[in-house]
Amino acid sequence: MLRSIISILFVFFTLNISSVVFAEEVAETARAPHESMKKIRGMLGEWTAITEMITQEGDWIEQKTDHVAIKSELDGLLFAEQHLARISGEGFYITTDLSYDQYRETYRVSAIGNGWGIMDIYEGQLDNGILDLNNIRAGTSFPLEDGREMFFRLLIPVDGDRRVMDIDMSLDEGETWSPFYRVTYERIG
Numbered sequence: 660m661l662r663s664i665i666s667i668l669f670v671f672f673t674l675n676i677s678s679v680v681f682a683e684e685v686a687e688t689a690r691a692p693h694e695s696m697k698k699i700r701g702m703l704g705e706w707t708a709i710t711e712m713i714t715q716e717g718d719w720i721e722q723k724t725d726h727v728a729i730k731s732e733l734d735g736l737l738f739a740e741q742h743l744a745r746i747s748g749e750g751f752y753i754t755t756d757l758s759y760d761q762y763r764e765t766y767r768v769s770a771i772g773n774g775w776g777i778m779d780i781y782e783g784q785l786d787n788g789i790l791d792l793n794n795i796r797a798g799t800s801f802p803l804e805d806g807r808e809m810f811f812r813l814l815i816p817v818d819g820d821r822r823v824m825d826i827d828m829s830l831d832e833g834e835t836w837s838p839f840y841r842v843t844y845e846r847i848g
Contacts, residue, residue: 692736695759695766698785701818702729702738702757705847707746713838723748726847750774768792768813777801781813790815795833803830812836820846 705728711719724746732739736759742752751774759766760782768781779799783792793812794800800808810829816822826840 689734689736691761692759693734695761695785696731696735696738699738699757699766699790699817700731702815702822703731704729705743706844707847709843709845710748710750711841711843713840719841721748723750725752727844766790766792775801779811781811783813785817788816788818790817793833795829808832811839 705726708725708727710722710725712722713719725742726744726746727740728743729738729740731737738757740753740755740757742754745752751772753770753772755768755770757766757768763782765782766785769778770781771778777799779794780797781792781794782796783790785791791812791814793810795810800810803809807830810833812827812829812833814825814827816824822844824842824844825838826842827836828839829836
């Protein structure tokens with residue numbers, strides 16, 4: 660009996676020390692990403708997302724409305740946007756993951772939709788409450804039939820109960836940008 664108690668105490672003590680050391684390691688290495696993700700936590704929650712596309716005449720046409728959730732995962736190091744339900748309209752839906760790369764000092768978004776299955780990678784900075792990200796450095800452009808490539812820029816406000824994300828496109832690797840889509844997020848609850 661005494662031997663069992665000693666064994667249990669030894670295991671507990673060993674695991675406790677290991678977890679303390681590990682916790683300190685994780686806390687130290689994750690400090691910069693945690694601080695950077697805290698700056699954008701206004702994005703978290705459940706949202707109605709209204710997607711609009713611009714016409715050649717410059718008018719915005721509603722494509723669809725979805726119910727989405729942006730959740731914090733991996734102890735706050737990753738924000739994941741998930742499609743929960745289609746409310747109206749038709750079209751593809753996208754799942755995105757957002758994190759902060761402390762070594763390159765950049766926010767990074769990976770996005771993949773059910774329309775093409777292309778994982779798109781965006782990188783950029785937080786500037787005056789707006790994440791400004793593009794897919795130029797990653798080279799995850801959308802190929803066009805005429806051989807050109809379409810790049811995208813995301814301008815994502817990170818605070819507020821109503822946020823409008825602008826999605827611009829470029830056919831000249833970011834020298835000029837034109838409106839393409841916009842998504843209006845309205846907080847639920």
